[in-house]
Amino acid sequence: MEIQQSYPPSALPWGGDQEVFAVLDNEGHASASKDPRLPLALVKRIYETMLRGRIIDERLMKLQRQGRIGFHVGAEGEEAAIVASAAAMEPQDWLAPCYREVAAALYRGLPLQTYIDNMYGNADDTCLGRQMPDHVTARDQRYVSVTAPIGTQITQAVGLAWASKLKREDVVSAAYFGDGATSSNDFHAAMNFAGVFKTPCLFLLRNNGWAISVPADRQTASRTYADKGIAYGVPAVRCDGNDALAVYATVSAARARAAAGEGPTLIELVTYRLGPHTTSDDPTVYRDKAEVEEHAKADPIVRLRKYLEHQGAWTTEDEQRFTAEAQAELKGCIDKAENTPEPSIASMFEDVYATMPAHLAEQQRQCVEGPRAKKKH
Ligand SMILES: Cc1ncc(C[n+]2csc(CCOP(=O)(O)OP(=O)(O)O)c2C)c(N)n1
Numbered sequence: 001m002e003i004q005q006s007y008p009p010s011a012l013p014w015g016g017d018q019e020v021f022a023v024l025d026n027e028g029h030a031s032a033s034k035d036p037r038l039p040l041a042l043v044k045r046i047y048e049t050m051l052r053g054r055i056i057d058e059r060l061m062k063l064q065r066q067g068r069i070g071f072h073v074g075a076e077g078e079e080a081a082i083v084a085s086a087a088a089m090e091p092q093d094w095l096a097p098c099y100r101e102v103a104a105a106l107y108r109g110l111p112l113q114t115y116i117d118n119m120y121g122n123a124d125d126t127c128l129g130r131q132m133p134d135h136v137t138a139r140d141q142r143y144v145s146v147t148a149p150i151g152t153q154i155t156q157a158v159g160l161a162w163a164s165k166l167k168r169e170d171v172v173s174a175a176y177f178g179d180g181a182t183s184s185n186d187f188h189a190a191m192n193f194a195g196v197f198k199t200p201c202l203f204l205l206r207n208n209g210w211a212i213s214v215p216a217d218r219q220t221a222s223r224t225y226a227d228k229g230i231a232y233g234v235p236a237v238r239c240d241g242n243d244a245l246a247v248y249a250t251v252s253a254a255r256a257r258a259a260a261g262e263g264p265t266l267i268e269l270v271t272y273r274l275g276p277h278t279t280s281d282d283p284t285v286y287r288d289k290a291e292v293e294e295h296a297k298a299d300p301i302v303r304l305r306k307y308l309e310h311q312g313a314w315t316t317e318d319e320q321r322f323t324a325e326a327q328a329e330l331k332g333c334i335d336k337a338e339n340t341p342e343p344s345i346a347s348m349f350e351d352v353y354a355t356m357p358a359h360l361a362e363q364q365r366q367c368v369e370g371p372r373a374k375k376k377h
């Protein structure tokens with residue numbers, strides 16, 4: 001019996017089912033036939049956000065090592081997959097992130113101070129310290145609140161897409177998740193519902209090679225993660241996730257399909273996690289340095305910088321100026337966050353009920369008057 005594969009859809013810009021669509025080589029040269037020829041102002045904005053993300057990650061890692069913040073999830077090496085995909089979505093679209101995509105919210109205009117306040121969990125944090133660091137909520141950016149349990153945002157994104165389909169709105173949703181999340185129940189439920197109801201959503205699967213210490217060959221017996229679309233009738237494609245131009249071209253084509261009523265697309269963004277899983281992780285105990293060095297040669301930031309340089313759109317002076325400005329802005333945000341008080345103890349009891357029940361009000365009173373508030377415990 002011959003099993004027909006349901007992908008690739010002909011409207012999308014790639015060839016065979018296992019092919020990884022790519023535009024750029026490591027020297028930043030674009031394939032003439034595949035180059036989406038994006039306006040340089042757009043490519044520069046994508047590049048600057050990627051670079052800004054890297055600068056922020058490097059600083060936050062040091063802040064954690066200095067004991068000034070408790071935790072950080074970096075995205076070193078995955079900036080193209082995150083930023084170029086966000087750039088290819090429309091502003092009214094929903095992004096349902098995992099914990100590694102804050103640069104997508106920054107691309108959409110999330111104020112850096114808001115992010116840094118979240119990292120400190122201070123009184124200006126939109127979540128008042130109730131979420132983990134990097135678990136950002138950005139309503140204005142249509143960036144759905146991050147939930148720590150793996151995979152939950154995938155079903156949420158399908159729900160958002162189902163709502164926009166019922167309302168006949170031109171709104172597409174995108175779920176970001178990792179290779180490890182394809183083993184979650186939510187991934188399967190979401191893919192099934194999206195396939196049956198042709199919801200306008202994109203499954204942006206960041207295959208960064210690892211799920212903490214679990215490598216791809218222990219995560220799945222499928223040939224590729226894109227293969228997982230077959231079972232659900234969801235068209236799926238593979239794309240070089242370290243190639244911002246390829247990511248943009250792929251995601252915008254899939255977004256156009258979704259907006260035209262043709263349903264969801266699973267996009268396997270093939271990338272690599274250059275850093276630790278989080279600041280709580282030490283990858284040297286489970287993966288070879290040589291593997292990391294090999295993948296570092298395809299650093300998405302270096303490739304896109306070289307592309308811009310070839311176009312005469314970026315210089316060493318631009319790089320130095322941008323880096324200095326980004327670092328200065330970041331320092332200002334850190335200084336402010338460190339000089340902002342903690343959320344009040346009383347705030348722990350707020351925002352649940354419109355009118356606080358008597359038993360909670362009593363607990364709040366005891367807490368506020370108790371030793372913890374006076375820092376005597
Ligand atoms: C339901 C659930 N199980 C386990 C965890 C612990 N955990 C946190 S991150 C992670 C790995 C996820 O890997 P992947 O989906 O590949 O994303 P990546 O971190 O590589 O971006 C695990 C198992 C969790 N947060 N939620």
Ligand SMILES: [Mg+2]
Nearest residue numbers: 178179210211
């Ligand atoms: Mg992973």
